Structure formats: structure tokens, C-alpha cells
Amino acid sequence: MAEIKVENLKYRYPYTEKLALDGITCEIKQGEFIGVIGKNGSGKSTFCQALTGLVPTFYRGAYGGKVFIDEIEVKNVEVDDLCQKVGIVFQNPFNQVTGSKLTVYEEIAFGLENFGIERSQMRKRIDESLALLDIAKYKDRAPFDLSGGQMQRMAIASIIAMEPEIIILDEPTSQLDPQGSEEVFQAVQKLSQKGITVIMVEHKIEKIAAYSDRVMLLDDGKLVDFDIPQKVFSRTDLEEHGVVPPTYTRIGKALNLRVSETDTYPVTLQEAEQLLAHRQE
Amino acid sequence: MNTIEMKDIHFSYTEKEEILKGINITIDERSTAIIGQNGAGKTTFVKLLKGLLRPNSGKILLNGTDIADMTVAALAKDIGLIFQNPNDQIFKNTVLSEVMFGPLQMGMSKAQAEESARKALEMVGLMNMEKINPYDLGLSDRKLVSIAAIVAMDTKVIIFDEPTIAQDYMGKERIKKIMKDLRAQGKIVISILHDMDFVAETFERAIVFAKGNVLLDGDVKTVFSQKDVLEEAYLEQPSTAKLCHELGYGEIFLTPEEFIAMKQKEA
Numbered sequence: 294m295a296e297i298k299v300e301n302l303k304y305r306y307p308y309t310e311k312l313a314l315d316g317i318t319c320e321i322k323q324g325e326f327i328g329v330i331g332k333n334g335s336g337k338s339t340f341c342q343a344l345t346g347l348v349p350t351f352y353r354g355a356y357g358g359k360v361f362i363d364e365i366e367v368k369n370v371e372v373d374d375l376c377q378k379v380g381i382v383f384q385n386p387f388n389q390v391t392g393s394k395l396t397v398y399e400e401i402a403f404g405l406e407n408f409g410i411e412r413s414q415m416r417k418r419i420d421e422s423l424a425l426l427d428i429a430k431y432k433d434r435a436p437f438d439l440s441g442g443q444m445q446r447m448a449i450a451s452i453i454a455m456e457p458e459i460i461i462l463d464e465p466t467s468q469l470d471p472q473g474s475e476e477v478f479q480a481v482q483k484l485s486q487k488g489i490t491v492i493m494v495e496h497k498i499e500k501i502a503a504y505s506d507r508v509m510l511l512d513d514g515k516l517v518d519f520d521i522p523q524k525v526f527s528r529t530d531l532e533e534h535g536v537v538p539p540t541y542t543r544i545g546k547a548l549n550l551r552v553s554e555t556d557t558y559p560v561t562l563q564e565a566e567q568l569l570a571h572r573q574e
Numbered sequence: 575m576n577t578i579e580m581k582d583i584h585f586s587y588t589e590k591e592e593i594l595k596g597i598n599i600t601i602d603e604r605s606t607a608i609i610g611q612n613g614a615g616k617t618t619f620v621k622l623l624k625g626l627l628r629p630n631s632g633k634i635l636l637n638g639t640d641i642a643d644m645t646v647a648a649l650a651k652d653i654g655l656i657f658q659n660p661n662d663q664i665f666k667n668t669v670l671s672e673v674m675f676g677p678l679q680m681g682m683s684k685a686q687a688e689e690s691a692r693k694a695l696e697m698v699g700l701m702n703m704e705k706i707n708p709y710d711l712g713l714s715d716r717k718l719v720s721i722a723a724i725v726a727m728d729t730k731v732i733i734f735d736e737p738t739i740a741q742d743y744m745g746k747e748r749i750k751k752i753m754k755d756l757r758a759q760g761k762i763v764i765s766i767l768h769d770m771d772f773v774a775e776t777f778e779r780a781i782v783f784a785k786g787n788v789l790l791d792g793d794v795k796t797v798f799s800q801k802d803v804l805e806e807a808y809l810e811q812p813s814t815a816k817l818c819h820e821l822g823y824g825e826i827f828l829t830p831e832e833f834i835a836m837k838q839k840e841a
Binding site: 331332333334384385440441442443464467468469470471472473474475496499532535536537539540541543544547548562565566569570573 | 610611612613617658659712713714736739740741742743744745768770771808809810813814816817820821830833834837838
């Protein structure tokens with residue numbers, strides 16, 4: 294099972310002047326659920342690509358520092374050597390779908406076929422991921438006939454079926470209705486409880502606060518903070534970094550509610566509810 | 575005052591499955607959010623308003639005129655739609671020419687179209703970007719280009735399809751302001767949304783679609799008070815309303831600001 298180690302990672306896209314990633318150092322343990330936040334352009338997606346090796350083996354550009362997945366240094370191997378270990382769900386499912394498959398079922402099979410997975414094993418994995426994302430009823434539909442939300446779930450299912458040790462999700466719930474996005478968070482949490490390391494970029498800040506073990510705050514390519522959600526969201530300078538804290542933290546700050554265990558403001562509904570109910574008594 | 579009346583609208587793509595099962599709604603000047611599960615019929619509803627799809631039965635009246643007799647091109651002068659993904663909408667190689675395209679198609683002179691485009695760009699906060707290729711802009715700004723392109727057409731009705739997707743906090747705040755400004759200009763603002771907190775902060779009215787029917791319709795506070803009905807439609811309450819519900823309050827508050835003000839008054 295996989296751990297991630299990033300040492301002073303710097304990266305600049307070709308034909309640009311600014312560093313997209315500027316000196317990032319961090320360690321992520323196996324099975325952790327990491328939420329990545331920051332304003333648009335802060336480096337979130339680029340950081341994800343650096344973990345898959347697409348930066349720098351596909352995107353090229355100027356690269357410094359080191360990224361290790363276990364003992365493997367990412368830039369020294371081909372992307373196809375890493376992709377059994379690290380799976381990525383793209384921000385826009387249109388960019389991920391092969392476009393060559395006629396059904397959802399075949400689309401999900403595509404990655405497994407390329408890995409040469411044995412047929413019965415393949416069927417089992419596809420059925421499991423269809424069930425996990427609740428899209429079994431669409432398995433015979435054409436991928437491009439799906440709605441945005443359904444397609445997003447298919448994209449996640451196709452990665453989960455490959456059983457990566459690390460799964461990276463770049464805004465995987467942007468097109469889902471509230472229940473659909475709750476289901477994706479729960480499905481992903483199950484994966485992390487099974488020991489799969491999860492890195493998720495999301496703007497849905499209340500959900501990140503509720504589900505992440507640790508939150509990574511990026512701004513201008515730099516790692517501003519990497520800590521438990523309570524600590525990161527209680528920062529007084531959060532809005533200067535273009536992130537607004539969860540509703541429950543904003544209420545906690547204004548009403549001076551403190552969670553004693555973490556010595557922070559509340560970040561989840563439960564924390565805020567307990568503190569307010571206690572005050573009422 | 576502008577209105578859109580939908581009278582007993584039925585629609586299906588195939589014979590087997592009816593997508594809209596008799597919709598009766600009058601949209602008025604209140605800013606209106608259309609919410610509901612993926613597949614509830616929200617986008618179909620919007621395509622009917624645009625005349626891109628035609629109902630199997632029922633009538634749609636725009637300020638009293640039946641749109642059944644109007645072509646898509648004629649309707650485009652009254653009803654503007656901003657696509658969910660700006661990449662599906664934008665195709666010109668400069669911001670200005672993109673935003674001028676709609677007005678020119680509507681028959682404005684080049685000078686008029688340019689004036690209209692510049693006004694729209696000013697409204698969304700993209701002045702001095704006229705010469706940039708929209709694809710050299712970040713997604714947040716590119717979204718604003720797609721909004722300006724519709725605003726420049728000065729339609730009576732502006733429909734947003736999930737405008738907050740991939741927007742960060744600043745981006746959402748800008749879109750919120752644009753919607754409120756359009757509303758103040760007397761335009762009908764309609765938006766499909768999945769972000770309940772954004773709906774609570776921005777809109778006056780919410781219509782909940784579920785399985786081709788209107789499940790709830792009313793001012794946002796009334797709609798978001800009904801936790802059980804919302805859950806039936808696979809929706810949820812906004813964050814602050816959830817807290818009010820958990821605390822057993824009879825009344826919900828829609829935003830943290832309202833909640834904080836109430837608490838501070840109490841103390």
C-alpha cells in the first residue's frame with residue numbers, strides 16, 4: 294500500500310514565467326483522506342498531475358524536487374508504470390471518457406482490458422464499481438447519452454475498477470446533485486477506510502471539512518497549510534488566500550464557539566450543533 | 575413586467591418515458607432557482623423555454639404570446655441561455671468578438687453591437703480584456719465571457735445552467751452580483767443549481783423538480799424549511815438551515831449572517 298512523499302517540488306508549465314508549484318514539501322500516509330483547497334489557479338490540479346507523473350512526463354516544462362510513491366520516484370518512470378498504483382479522476386468527465394466505447398459497461402472495462410485483467414475478475418470489479426456509484430441501471434447506455442452527473446459517476450467508477458492504491462479526484466462532484474455528491478463522498482470514504490489513499494480537490498468546503506483527515510491549503514503554488522480541518526479552517530487569514538471557511542466555522546467565529554479538544558472553531562454541523570445546544574442549556 | 579407562463583406542459587424524448595408530466599408554472603420578476611436531482615427534467619425544462627424542444631402538449635406563453643409559433647432564432651432575442659460549460663459556448667478568438675457575436679446575429683449594427691458588448695463586459699468586470707483569446711483566460715474569467723456574451727444580447731429572460739460549477743469563492747461572489755444586477759434591471763433571472771447555499775444566498779424563489787413534476791414552489795425560505803420533502807427529491811437544506819433544524823428551531827435561517835444576527839440579538 295502506498296505512501297506519498299513530496300520534497301521541495303517546483304514546476305513551471307512550458308512557455309510560462311510563473312511557477313505553478315513552488316516548493317511543496319509534504320508526506321501523506323497510506324489510507325489518509327486528504328482534501329485539497331485553494332482558489333482557482335492556486336496549483337491544485339497541477340499538484341494532482343504531479344502525483345500521477347503526468348507532470349512532468351506528459352506536460353513537460355521545468356521541474357525541480359522529488360515526488361515519491363512508496364520508493365518509486367515519479368519522474369523516473371513511465372506514466373503507464375504508475376497508473377496501476379495511482380488513479381486520477383479528471384475534473385471534466387468529457388476529457389476522461391475514451392470516446393471509443395459504445396456502453397458504460399465497456400467504458401469501465403477499458404482500463405482493465407489494458408491491464409490484462411482476467412475476464413471473470415474483470416466482470417466482478419465492473420459490477421462492484423457500478424454498484425458503488427449507483428449506475429448499474431445505465432450500464433448499457435452510450436457514455437455520451439449520460440447527463441453530466443451520471444457521466445461523472447461513470448468516470449469515477451472506471452478508475453475505482455482499476456483498484457489503484459492511491460486515488461486522486463479533481464472536483465469529482467461538481468455536476469452532481471446534493472445527494473449524488475454526498476454518495477460520492479461516502480463511497481470515497483469507504484475506499485479510504487479500506488486503506489486506499491485519497492486526494493480530493495473540491496470547492497464544496499462543508500464536505501471537505503466533514504470528510505477529510507487533513508486539509509491541504511494551496512495559494513500561488515505554495516503550500517500554505519496542511520493540517521486537520523479544524524486547524525486549517527480556524528486560520529484568521531483564510532479569506533486572504535481566497536477560501537471562505539465552512540458555514541459552521543463562520544458561525545463559530547462570530548459567536549465565539551470553541552471546540553475544546555482541538556482548541557479551534559467548529560467545522561462540521563455536528564460540532565456547531567453540540568456547542569450551540571450546550572450553550573442553550 | 576415580464577412573465578413566462580407554462581400551462582400543462584408534457585414532454586417526452588421517447589414513447590416509453592415521460593420526462594415532464596404536466597408542468598404549470600408562472601415565472602415572474604422574482605429571481606428563480608430550479609433545483610432537483612440529476613435527471614429530474616431541469617435541463618429539458620430550460621430547452622423548452624428556449625424553443626429548442628417543443629412540448630408534446632401544453633402551452634408556453636412569453637408575456638402572453640404563445641412561443642409555439644416562434645422560431646428558435648426569434649426566441650433568441652427574448653431568451654438567453656448561458657451554458658453550463660463555457661467551452662461549449664465560446665468559439666471566437668477574442669473576448670470582444672465573442673461578446674459581439676450575439677448582438678450582430680440579432681441584427682444590430684457593428685457600432686451598436688460593440689457598444690452593447692462593451693457594456694456587458696463592464697458589467698461582468700472584464701474591461702481591458704477585449705483583445706485576449708477567451709481560451710487564454712482562466713476558467714473563472716472564461717465563464718464571465720460566456721455570461722457577457724448573453725448579457726450583451728439584452729434579452730428579457732436570462733437562464734443560467736449550473737453557473738457555479740468549478741467556480742471558487744470569488745467566482746461565485748461575482749456571479750451572485752451579476753444575477754442581482756440583472757434582476758435589478760427588470761430581467762427575468764432563472765438558474766438551474768445544485769449548490770443549495772448559493773440558492774439560499776442569491777434567489778427569491780425556488781422551484782423543486784422531481785421525476786417530471788413540480789414538487790415544491792415558493793419563496794426560498796418556505797421551500798428550504800421542508801426538509802423531508804427536499805430529501806424525497808434527493809436534495810438537502812442549505813448549511814445554515816440544517817443547523818437550525820438540528821437545534822430544533824421552528825424557523826430556519828438561510829445564511830450564516832442571518833443566523834449570527836439572530837444569536838447576537840438574543841444574547
